[in-house]
Amino acid sequence: MRKCYIVSEEKGRRRFLKPVSLAEAFELASSSFSLSLRTKVVKLEDALGTILAEDIYSSMDMPPEDRAFYDGFALRSEDVENASSSAPAVLTIKERGPVGRGEAVPIGAGEPLPEGADSVARTEICEVLDKRVLVKAPLRKGENLIKRGGDLRKGEVALERGRSLRPQDIALAMELGLSEVRVYEKPKVAVMHVGKEVLEKREKGFPYPDNFSQLASLMLKSFGFETTHLGIFPENAQQFVEVTLKAMDNYDALVVVGRASIGEEDLVPRVLQDIGRIVFHGVGVSPGKVSGLAVVKEKPVFMVPAHVGSAMASLLLIVIPALTLSLYGSREPYFRLRAKLKGYIEGRHGLAAFRTVAVKREGEGFAAYPVSKELGGSPFLTSLTRANGFVILEPGSKLKEGESVEVRLFSPQELLPCSLPEKSK
Amino acid sequence: MRKCYIVSEEKGRRRFLKPVSLAEAFELASSSFSLSLRTKVVKLEDALGTILAEDIYSSMDMPPEDRAFYDGFALRSEDVENASSSAPAVLTIKERGPVGRGEAVPIGAGEPLPEGADSVARTEICEVLDKRVLVKAPLRKGENLIKRGGDLRKGEVALERGRSLRPQDIALAMELGLSEVRVYEKPKVAVMHVGKEVLEKREKGFPYPDNFSQLASLMLKSFGFETTHLGIFPENAQQFVEVTLKAMDNYDALVVVGRASIGEEDLVPRVLQDIGRIVFHGVGVSPGKVSGLAVVKEKPVFMVPAHVGSAMASLLLIVIPALTLSLYGSREPYFRLRAKLKGYIEGRHGLAAFRTVAVKREGEGFAAYPVSKELGGSPFLTSLTRANGFVILEPGSKLKEGESVEVRLFSPQELLPCSLPEKSK
Numbered sequence A, B: 001m002r003k004c005y006i007v008s009e010e011k012g013r014r015r016f017l018k019p020v021s022l023a024e025a026f027e028l029a030s031s032s033f034s035l036s037l038r039t040k041v042v043k044l045e046d047a048l049g050t051i052l053a054e055d056i057y058s059s060m061d062m063p064p065e066d067r068a069f070y071d072g073f074a075l076r077s078e079d080v081e082n083a084s085s086s087a088p089a090v091l092t093i094k095e096r097g098p099v100g101r102g103e104a105v106p107i108g109a110g111e112p113l114p115e116g117a118d119s120v121a122r123t124e125i126c127e128v129l130d131k132r133v134l135v136k137a138p139l140r141k142g143e144n145l146i147k148r149g150g151d152l153r154k155g156e157v158a159l160e161r162g163r164s165l166r167p168q169d170i171a172l173a174m175e176l177g178l179s180e181v182r183v184y185e186k187p188k189v190a191v192m193h194v195g196k197e198v199l200e201k202r203e204k205g206f207p208y209p210d211n212f213s214q215l216a217s218l219m220l221k222s223f224g225f226e227t228t229h230l231g232i233f234p235e236n237a238q239q240f241v242e243v244t245l246k247a248m249d250n251y252d253a254l255v256v257v258g259r260a261s262i263g264e265e266d267l268v269p270r271v272l273q274d275i276g277r278i279v280f281h282g283v284g285v286s287p288g289k290v291s292g293l294a295v296v297k298e299k300p301v302f303m304v305p306a307h308v309g310s311a312m313a314s315l316l317l318i319v320i321p322a323l324t325l326s327l328y329g330s331r332e333p334y335f336r337l338r339a340k341l342k343g344y345i346e347g348r349h350g351l352a353a354f355r356t357v358a359v360k361r362e363g364e365g366f367a368a369y370p371v372s373k374e375l376g377g378s379p380f381l382t383s384l385t386r387a388n389g390f391v392i393l394e395p396g397s398k399l400k401e402g403e404s405v406e407v408r409l410f411s412p413q414e415l416l417p418c419s420l421p422e423k424s425k
Helices: A022-032 A167-175 A196-201 A211-222 A237-250 A267-275 A306-328 A383-385 B020-030 B165-176 B196-203 B210-223 B235-250 B265-276 B309-328 B381-386
Strands: A009-010 A013-016 A039-043 A072-073 A091-093 A103-107 A119-122 A126-129 A131-137 A157-159 A180-184 A190-195 A226-233 A251-258 A278-279 A290-296 A299-306 A336-341 A354-363 A367-368 A389-393 A404-409 B006-008 B012-016 B039-043 B072-076 B087-091 B105-109 B119-122 B126-129 B132-133 B157-159 B179-183 B188-194 B227-234 B253-259 B277-281 B292-296 B297-305 B336-341 B351-362 B363-368 B390-393 B406-407
Touching: A022 A278, A022 A290, A022 A306, A072 A131, A157 A167, A157 B381, A167 B210, A167 B309, A167 B381, A190 A211, A190 A237, A196 A226, A196 B006, A211 A226, A211 A251, A211 A306, A211 B165, A226 A237, A226 A306, A237 A251, A237 A267, A237 A290, A237 A299, A267 A278, A267 A290, A267 A299, A290 B253, A306 A354, A306 A383, A306 B165, A336 A354, A354 A383, A354 A404, A367 A404, A367 B265, A383 B157, A383 B165, B006 B210, B020 B277, B020 B292, B020 B309, B072 B087, B072 B132, B157 B165, B165 B381, B188 B210, B188 B235, B210 B227, B210 B253, B210 B309, B227 B235, B235 B253, B235 B265, B235 B297, B253 B309, B265 B292, B265 B297, B297 B309, B309 B351, B309 B381, B336 B351, B351 B381, B351 B406, B363 B406
Parallel strands: A091 A103, A190 A226, A190 A251, A251 A299, A336 A367, B087 B105, B188 B227, B188 B253, B253 B297, B336 B363
Antiparallel strands: A009 A013, A039 A180, A072 A103, A072 A119, A091 A131, A126 A131, A278 A290, A290 A299, A336 A404, A354 A367, A354 A389, A389 A404, B006 B012, B039 B179, B072 B105, B072 B119, B087 B132, B126 B132, B277 B292, B292 B297, B336 B406, B351 B363, B351 B390, B390 B406
């Protein structure tokens, strides 16, 4: 058992014995626990946004018959085999099929080919004269058709497992005659807050004294997790053990906000080592250094600091990517884009840095403004409300004004133009 | 009253008398009805993703006290006014404040400045010797501090009306001591399907024969509308009038799928003219030409064709933007990005074109593939499931391989890397 959380005293201050790098934290997390998604069956009309847990095979050819590729006339190619602009074929217009020798039926792009026809003459090569049509070029059999099964053949996979179901995906499943599908359940994450100062704040009448754990809970929710806030607890080891062990039975993961650092009052890492295993404690990133991971009953317990910038960094850099990797096998839950940096961003010596930015459209691209130039993007709660994404800096690196930087958006909704009503402003 | 829906006979086919351009359709829509959002009060923990309906003012300065900008020592600037690297000031380290003359207290970035101190010496200019610290440079009063109220002053707007509430916005409202906020209700849209062939399909046992109106309902839902599917109705004018008039009392808008074209069986435009006013019928876009708008009881009734590509075009080009404009004052509900076109896209003579594409990350940018090269992006349902966005072409224009095109994503979620589990593939 690694006693990573044990602290050393140096220059009058307690320090993490062995903080890990962000990359090491990730490696350790991905090898220390393994979660699986549960599945459930839902009605198709309730499936929007769920993730498909099975391959869906097509029960039919799509389209189910030959169709016109262009507007024009459905006809028999043998009737126009010698047609040219100087010697057009002359066919009789019929309102609908079947199409016999010497006949043509008007057809719109995408409409089923009437019986008897084997090709479609585009409007451009046709000239209508009363009840007849002149066709001015020859056609091959099958020309300008969308063939039966051309889009999807019977027995092919129509919708693959893992697809996040959108309106058109559900409409296709409906077209195939299905009424329900098997999808993945949302993973369940519990969040708790430890710290008597939060309890005291509640006694003073604050409705949400635990706003940083509420932030954690809402942040996880916005990334597709089902979250339960277990409440606020005092620094009581026995109570913490009971709540934690129970949570491990009922949820896929636990996030503990507060009392995760290296002070004497920080019981969380000590207790987690007693009832489980500390995977890492202390991460080389600023803010977010006071982050940790333990495994209890084979499930992850994340330690998240109760300061807003640190909590945000810990959640976005460690908790959410680690859970996403274990559950979905994908390392990166964020919408990434490149933007031109407006201002400079500086990291701290020896630590990776988490810096928040406000991305805006500028010209054909994007510009990223550090949310507070004065703070170099330092994450106070008010700054966070002005930001819509973040940048990760390598330890010791600096980003200069005008550089192209990779920004991860807090949510892909962030750049929607309609999020702010302009109407009555 | 404009009788736009009346059709003419030409070349043996019925045609719209006067189709409007996409831009005209939009102008007509925006001047023909005006919807307003209702508001409601929600608890903060339930406010994620809602849109704030009031400005929220700060009840306090943020931060509420002076804080350290960097790690280092809090001290009195007068004690180090003559300090230099050759003649450092020597101060006594105290574990915590208040800070007296000749004293220094260790402080972390973002921590409140202890009483008595007026500035912070960065770690870089300090050298710790047992219980003393050597400070090797002078400091101004207030140096390296984040000032009280520097982020937000009491009485300033903390969160503005119209903001879509994210975790950090809610956490800030909680920090300000709020328990609930006033937000906008989702606009209510009813959807109905008209057409006996759909009823017949249901009789044959199809669970969702009305999949194109289900598509409309789900698409509106994915753009933040609350939708109700009213069901499938036969071509019965009296019943259609009753259902429509009732819907206008209970919903903000109605979307009618099917029987909206110019054939004899297309009762929808005829009946809507009797009970309201046709704003336009027939739009110069392909697919999506058979789209229309009527106003009944001052509310919009959209006519949407019951073919998948046309329905999608009608919803994405007309219904959703027109509702968004009226409700939120913003013309554009889509996440837009520029991508390099892989393949060519061709419009149709005299009509704007709606073409679907699959956008992928390539290098540092994006590439847009027409979903079916053979079809030039023609929207069959299977093609739509392979697409994640669309391109609008001006009438008669062509886009060549390699051109930079503006793509609108079906949803901003489309490019999230974790939407497809790679794990067990």
